[in-house]
Amino acid sequence: MILLDTCALLYLGNDVSALSQTAADAIRSPGTMVAVSSISAFEVGQKAARGQLRLPLPVDQWFVRMLRQHRLRELPISGVIAARATLLPFIHRDPFDRILVATAMEHQLTLLTPDQTIRQYPGLKTLW
Numbered sequence: 001m002i003l004l005d006t007c008a009l010l011y012l013g014n015d016v017s018a019l020s021q022t023a024a025d026a027i028r029s030p031g032t033m034v035a036v037s038s039i040s041a042f043e044v045g046q047k048a049a050r051g052q053l054r055l056p057l058p059v060d061q062w063f064v065r066m067l068r069q070h071r072l073r074e075l076p077i078s079g080v081i082a083a084r085a086t087l088l089p090f091i092h093r094d095p096f097d098r099i100l101v102a103t104a105m106e107h108q109l110t111l112l113t114p115d116q117t118i119r120q121y122p123g124l125k126t127l128w
Contacts, residue, residue, distance in 0.1 A: 001033040002026055002127065003075070003104045005113035006040040006096060010053070013066050020128050023112050027070075035073040035109065036066070039099040081106050091120050 004012065004027075011018040012027065019027070027034055045059035055062045067074055077099060085095070085102035092098060092115075101121050104111040110125040111118065119126045 001109050002112050003035045003109040005100050006043045008112045009036055009040050023128055026127055033073055035075050037100055037103045038074055038076050039096055043096040075103055092117050
C-alpha cells in the first residue's frame with residue numbers, strides 16, 4: 001500500500017503529468033491500495049482558503065470526489081499518529097508533512113512524495 005502526500009494528491013487530481021513516471025506507475029499498479037490521509041483534506045482546504053490553490057468544487061466535495069474517482073482509502077489521524085508526529089526528528093517543520101510521515105510509519109506504508117526533505121527521515125519508505 002502507498003500513501004499519497006498532499007502534493008501527489010493534488011497532482012493526481014489536477015495535473016497527472018506532474019507525477020513522476022514511477023509515481024504514476026505505482027498509483028496505477030493493479031492490486032496496489034492507494035491511501036490518503038485526512039490531514040491532506042485540511043491542507044488542501046487551507047491552501048484554497050488562502051488563495052494559493054483553486055479547486056473546481058468546495059474542498060469537502062473535491063476531497064470526496066477524489067476518494068471515489070481514484071479509489072483512494074482515507075486514513076484518519078489517530079491520537080497515536082498525532083503523538084508520533086511530535087516525536088519525529090525536526091527534519092521537516094511542516095506539521096502537515098510530519099503527520100504524513102507519522103501516518104506512513106504507523107501503517108508501514110510507502111509515502112509517495114516529491115519532497116526531498118521528507119525523504120530524509122530514517123526508516124521511512126518513500127517513492128517518487
